[in-house]
Amino acid sequence: MTLRDVAxxxxxxxxxxxxxLSGRADRxxxxxxETRERVAAAAERLGYTANTAARVLRRQRxxxxxxxxxxxxxxxxxxxxxxxxxxxxxxxxxxxGLPIRRPERAAHSLRVLERGYVDGAIIVSLPPDIDVNHYAxxxxxxxxxxEHLSVPRVDVVRAHERAGMxxxxxxxxxxxxxxxxxxxxxxxxDLSPGERYAGYRDxxxxxxxxxxxELVRTGADDRAGAVVAVRSLLDHPDPPDAxxxxxxxxxxxxxxxxxxxxxxxxxxxxxxxxxxxxxxLFASPPLTSVGSDQLEFRxxxxxxxxxxxxxxxxxxxxxxxxRLHHRSSx
Amino acid sequence: MTLRDVAxxxxxxxxxxxxxLSGRADRxxxxxxETRERVAAAAERLGYTANTAARVLRRQRxxxxxxxxxxxxxxxxxxxxxxxxxxxxxxxxxxxGLPIRRPERAAHSLRVLERGYVDGAIIVSLPPDIDVNHYAxxxxxxxxxxEHLSVPRVDVVRAHERAGMxxxxxxxxxxxxxxxxxxxxxxxxDLSPGERYAGYRDxxxxxxxxxxxELVRTGADDRAGAVVAVRSLLDHPDPPDAxxxxxxxxxxxxxxxxxxxxxxxxxxxxxxxxxxxxxxLFASPPLTSVGSDQLEFRxxxxxxxxxxxxxxxxxxxxxxxxRLHHRSSx
DNA sequence: CTGAAAGCGCTTACAG
DNA sequence: CTGAAAGCGCTTACAG
Numbered sequence: 001m002t003l004r005d006v007a008x009x010x011x012x013x014x015x016x017x018x019x020x021l022s023g024r025a026d027r028x029x030x031x032x033x034e035t036r037e038r039v040a041a042a043a044e045r046l047g048y049t050a051n052t053a054a055r056v057l058r059r060q061r062x063x064x065x066x067x068x069x070x071x072x073x074x075x076x077x078x079x080x081x082x083x084x085x086x087x088x089x090x091x092x093x094x095x096x097g098l099p100i101r102r103p104e105r106a107a108h109s110l111r112v113l114e115r116g117y118v119d120g121a122i123i124v125s126l127p128p129d130i131d132v133n134h135y136a137x138x139x140x141x142x143x144x145x146x147e148h149l150s151v152p153r154v155d156v157v158r159a160h161e162r163a164g165m166x167x168x169x170x171x172x173x174x175x176x177x178x179x180x181x182x183x184x185x186x187x188x189x190d191l192s193p194g195e196r197y198a199g200y201r202d203x204x205x206x207x208x209x210x211x212x213x214e215l216v217r218t219g220a221d222d223r224a225g226a227v228v229a230v231r232s233l234l235d236h237p238d239p240p241d242a243x244x245x246x247x248x249x250x251x252x253x254x255x256x257x258x259x260x261x262x263x264x265x266x267x268x269x270x271x272x273x274x275x276x277x278x279x280x281l282f283a284s285p286p287l288t289s290v291g292s293d294q295l296e297f298r299x300x301x302x303x304x305x306x307x308x309x310x311x312x313x314x315x316x317x318x319x320x321x322x323r324l325h326h327r328s329s330x
Numbered sequence: 331m332t333l334r335d336v337a338x339x340x341x342x343x344x345x346x347x348x349x350x351l352s353g354r355a356d357r358x359x360x361x362x363x364e365t366r367e368r369v370a371a372a373a374e375r376l377g378y379t380a381n382t383a384a385r386v387l388r389r390q391r392x393x394x395x396x397x398x399x400x401x402x403x404x405x406x407x408x409x410x411x412x413x414x415x416x417x418x419x420x421x422x423x424x425x426x427g428l429p430i431r432r433p434e435r436a437a438h439s440l441r442v443l444e445r446g447y448v449d450g451a452i453i454v455s456l457p458p459d460i461d462v463n464h465y466a467x468x469x470x471x472x473x474x475x476x477e478h479l480s481v482p483r484v485d486v487v488r489a490h491e492r493a494g495m496x497x498x499x500x501x502x503x504x505x506x507x508x509x510x511x512x513x514x515x516x517x518x519x520d521l522s523p524g525e526r527y528a529g530y531r532d533x534x535x536x537x538x539x540x541x542x543x544e545l546v547r548t549g550a551d552d553r554a555g556a557v558v559a560v561r562s563l564l565d566h567p568d569p570p571d572a573x574x575x576x577x578x579x580x581x582x583x584x585x586x587x588x589x590x591x592x593x594x595x596x597x598x599x600x601x602x603x604x605x606x607x608x609x610x611l612f613a614s615p616p617l618t619s620v621g622s623d624q625l626e627f628r629x630x631x632x633x634x635x636x637x638x639x640x641x642x643x644x645x646x647x648x649x650x651x652x653r654l655h656h657r658s659s660x
Numbered sequence: 661c662t663g664a665a666a667g668c669g670c671t672t673a674c675a676g
Numbered sequence: 677c678t679g680a681a682a683g684c685g686c687t688t689a690c691a692g
Contacts, residue, residue, distance in 0.1 A: 002669055013679045018671060027672090030677065049468055052445040053387035054669035057684050062383075064447065066426070071411065073403040075552075081401065081429050085439070094442050096396070097427025099411050109415070112424050115382040117394065117447075138379055224612035253612075259589055260614045282554035282583075284590045332685055343663045348687060357688090360661065384685035387668050 001048055010042035017043070022050060064118040065141075065304065068098040068110070070125035072221055074249065075277050077124065079295045084122065087301045093119075103127050113139045120304045141307035143300050143318075147195050155303045155316040159292065161274075164322025165199025165244070166206070168272045168290040171324060172242045173207050177270060181215035181233050181240035183250045186225060196246045196274060215240050220250030230257040234269075241269060242330065248273035248280045248289055255283055255329065270330035274322075285328035292320045331378055340372035347373070352380060394448040395471075395634065398428040398440070400455035402551055404579065405607050407454065409625045414452065417631045423449075433457050443469045450634045471637035473630050473648075477525050485633045485646040489622065491604075494652025495529025495574070496536070498602045498620040501654060502572045503537050507600060511545035511563050511570035513580045516555060526576045526604060545570050550580030560587040564599075571599060572660065578603035578610045578619055585613055585659065600660035604652075615658035622650045 006021075007014045012035065019027040020039040028036060042048075056062050065088055069077055085095045096118070100109045106127035113121055113135040120141030126132065132151050136142055142154045149156050172180050182200050197216075204211045217233060219225035226245070230253060233240055245251040251273030255265060263269045265285060273280055276291025303316050336351075337344045342365065349357040350369040358366060372378075386392050395418055399407055415425045426448070430439045436457035443451055443465040450471030456462065462481050466472055475487045502510050512530050527546075534541045547563060549555035556575070560583060563570055575581040581603030585595060593599045595615060603610055606621025633646050 003671095004669080014670085015672080015679055015681095016677090019678095022671085024672090032677080035677085047467070049444065049446070051387070051669050052447060053383050053392075054684090055671080057381070057383035057387050057669080057686085058671045060684080062447075064442070071408040072405065073408065075402065078401040078403065082431070085429065085431060085435075089435075089438055094439070095429070096442060097429060099415065099425070099427060101412070101415060105415075105419075108419055109424070112394070112426060114379065116379070117382060117392075137377070223609045227612040256586070256614060279553045282557040284586060333687095334685080344686085345663055345665095345688080346661090349662095352687085354688090362661080365661085381685050384668090385687080387670085387685080388687045390668080 001046055006043045006046055006048050009046055010039045012039060062117060062119050063093050064096060065093055066096050066098045066118045066121040068100050068121055068123045070100045075279060076275055080297050083297045084301055091305060100125060100127060106130060110135060120308045122304060140311055141304045143304045152315060153311055155307060157300055157318045157320060160321045161195045162199040164290045165196045166202040167324050169200045169203030169244055172270055173203055177242040179212060179215060179240040180242040183220045183226060183229060183243060183245040184218045185221045185246050186218040200244055220245050220247040223249055223253050226250040226253035227257050230254045234261055244272050246274050248275045248277045248287060251287055252283055266330050272330045276325050288327045288330040290322050290324045292322060331376055336373045336376055336378050339376055340369045342369060392447060392449050393423050394426060395423055396426050396428045396442060396448045396451040398430055398451055398453045400430050405609060406605055410627050413627045414631055421635060430455060430457060436460055450638045452634060470641055471634045473634045482645060483641055485637060487630055487648045487650060490651045491525045492529040494620045495526045496532040497654050499530045499533035499574055502600055503533055507572040509542060509545060509570040511573045513550045513556060513559060513573060513575040514548045515551040515576050516548040530574055550576040553579055553583050556580040556583035557587050560584045564591055574602050576604050578605045578607045578617060581617055582613055596660050602660045606655050618657045618660040620652050620654045622652060
């Protein structure tokens with residue numbers, strides 16, 4: 001079922017069919033209504049669908065953008081996805097998800113970018129050892145969540161996670177907490193490896209206190225793993241009286257583990273999460289969390305489309321700063 | 331940067347370059363090592379990447395499969411995604427995610443299938459009012475999670491959710507629970523609309539008892555919403571002594587809401603989830619849940635690739651039956 | 661062993 | 677107002 005079939009059915013040339021079905025308004029406008037209707041009817045009758053590969057080859061546009069992320073997924077990503085879709089739909093674009101796996105397979109996952117399947121991509125989690133420039137060659141627009149990256153035709157989103165995490169930890173120190181534990185992600189593919197943990201350490205350095213290495217655990221990316229990790233912390237001979245987690249997911253698990261043991265939060269055990277997700281709002285007690293103020297992603301999606309239009313525009317830096325949102329868990 | 335550039339650089343024809351870089355082994359094999367190396371070196375030097383649109387147009391294969399799902403996402407989907415990726419990679423395929431939105435926008439989301447961007451798709455959540463046949467025309471392989479659907483060239487996965495849900499509810503009835511509440515998904519895009527709820531009702535019908543409509547709430551797809559819904563249930567003048575949730579997520583929220591109120595689970599309030607996710611295992615108490623025994627998706631991924639190879643093979647029905655997994659929450 | 665050429669199905673500048 | 681033709685960049689049957 002091709003353009004040619006429709007042309008024959010309607011008794012016109014493929015040129016005319018193309019103009020009517022996908023062509024420019026300025027061309028179709030000058031055409032008699034009768035012709036347009038005849039073509040439209042023929043296409044309808046035959047159930048014609050344009051061949052995307054041919055169109056892409058000709059126009060050099062796939063009208064697809066990708067959202068590259070490392071599982072496990074979160075409500076935050078659902079939010080970003082939904083907003084991307086709305087803004088993409090306005091431009092006739094569709095959004096696809098691109099799960100990026102453990103670092104050794106990351107390059108394989110990114111083949112979708114490498115092969116030019118999409119016009120643009122928002123890379124939420126840039127695996128370590130991946131050269132963004134490589135993908136910029138085949139993908140017109142690239143927006144990357146990264147704290148330091150600075151590359152000519154690539155726009156970046158900075159969260160200032162390290163400063164945010166330091167503020168969260170400092171808050172606990174100033175409260176007089178003696179034993180402040182840390183729950184890191186276990187999966188090595190991460191938004192900005194080590195940034196958050198560095199912030200935690202910064203606060204100790206600033207206060208002239210040693211980092212309690214024996215209270216640092218992994219598992220924040222998986223609720224089940226986090227529960228296990230927090231239980232082991234609470235079993236420590238000199239247990240923590242506070243916990244900073246790299247995710248709200250991990251912090252929620254900590255609240256659960258504390259409740260199981262009958263430990264009072266925040267009095268005997270303060271908990272701070274990261275991400276400021278809506279899930280934290282409804283925990284009990286509501287979760288204190290460090291994260292972006294609001295989930296408004298429009299600026300970065302618009303930066304992406306602007307770059308797809310004009311690859312030579314200057315690289316843009318979008319700041320979505322983390323700050324501490326005080327609720328009742330700390 | 332095209333095949334022609336590489337051909338010139340290496341001093342051979344595009345035919346030869348094509349054979350060396352992507353062509354069939356039987357052709358490249360007969361070629362002198364020297365030629366092959368010269369071509370490979372030229373491609374390397376120029377940083378050649380094949381144009382995907384051109385290749386797709388020629389070969390009629392995109393080497394992409396999609397996983398179409400309705401957010402919010404879950405660990406179950408992460409699991410399916412990871413297994414798909416492993417099996418796809420073996421065949422040189424990549425996997426993309428296709429988030430499907432609320433029903434009125436579903437058709438737009440599915441344009442990626444309609445336009446033939448992928449060779450095959452696994453549709454985890456088929457929105458109501460969507461005609462699968464339409465997408466079968468542009469997508470060679472289609473595997474759909476659906477309880478009833480039966481369409482010529484489409485393979486289906488049946489979970490027998492209704493029977494599973496009835497078994498879960500029956501278990502509570504036989505335990506002597508008097509007031510069995512129900513927590514449904516709020517999002518209307520769902521795996522199999524109404525199936526689970528129908529199972530809940532079946533158990534009552536079977537026991538000759540009326541369904542307690544006043545104890546049916548929505549919110550199972552969102553932890554925050556679920557907490558609110560369960561609180562309102564517990565505030566009911568004649569509160570429930572048990573709850574069946576359409577998701578483990580909702581059941582986990584119920585455990586939390588019960589703990590907040592100091593209600594003993596399962597003695598005063600039994601909770602059963604659905605999905606049998608790993609998260610439920612580490613809840614306190616560990617969550618009783620109805621769902622598939624194991625998360626082994628290989629059969630359905632293989633069915634998908636088999637159909638991509640041979641679109642005329644008979645439609646296959648893959649059963650991953652739900653059953654009740656007894657743990658401590660009910 | 662290697663290459664010239666056809667063709668996948670579109671879009672669009674150009675001619676009439 | 678409409679169409680013939682070029683060309684996007686590959687793959688591959690065929691010829692030599």
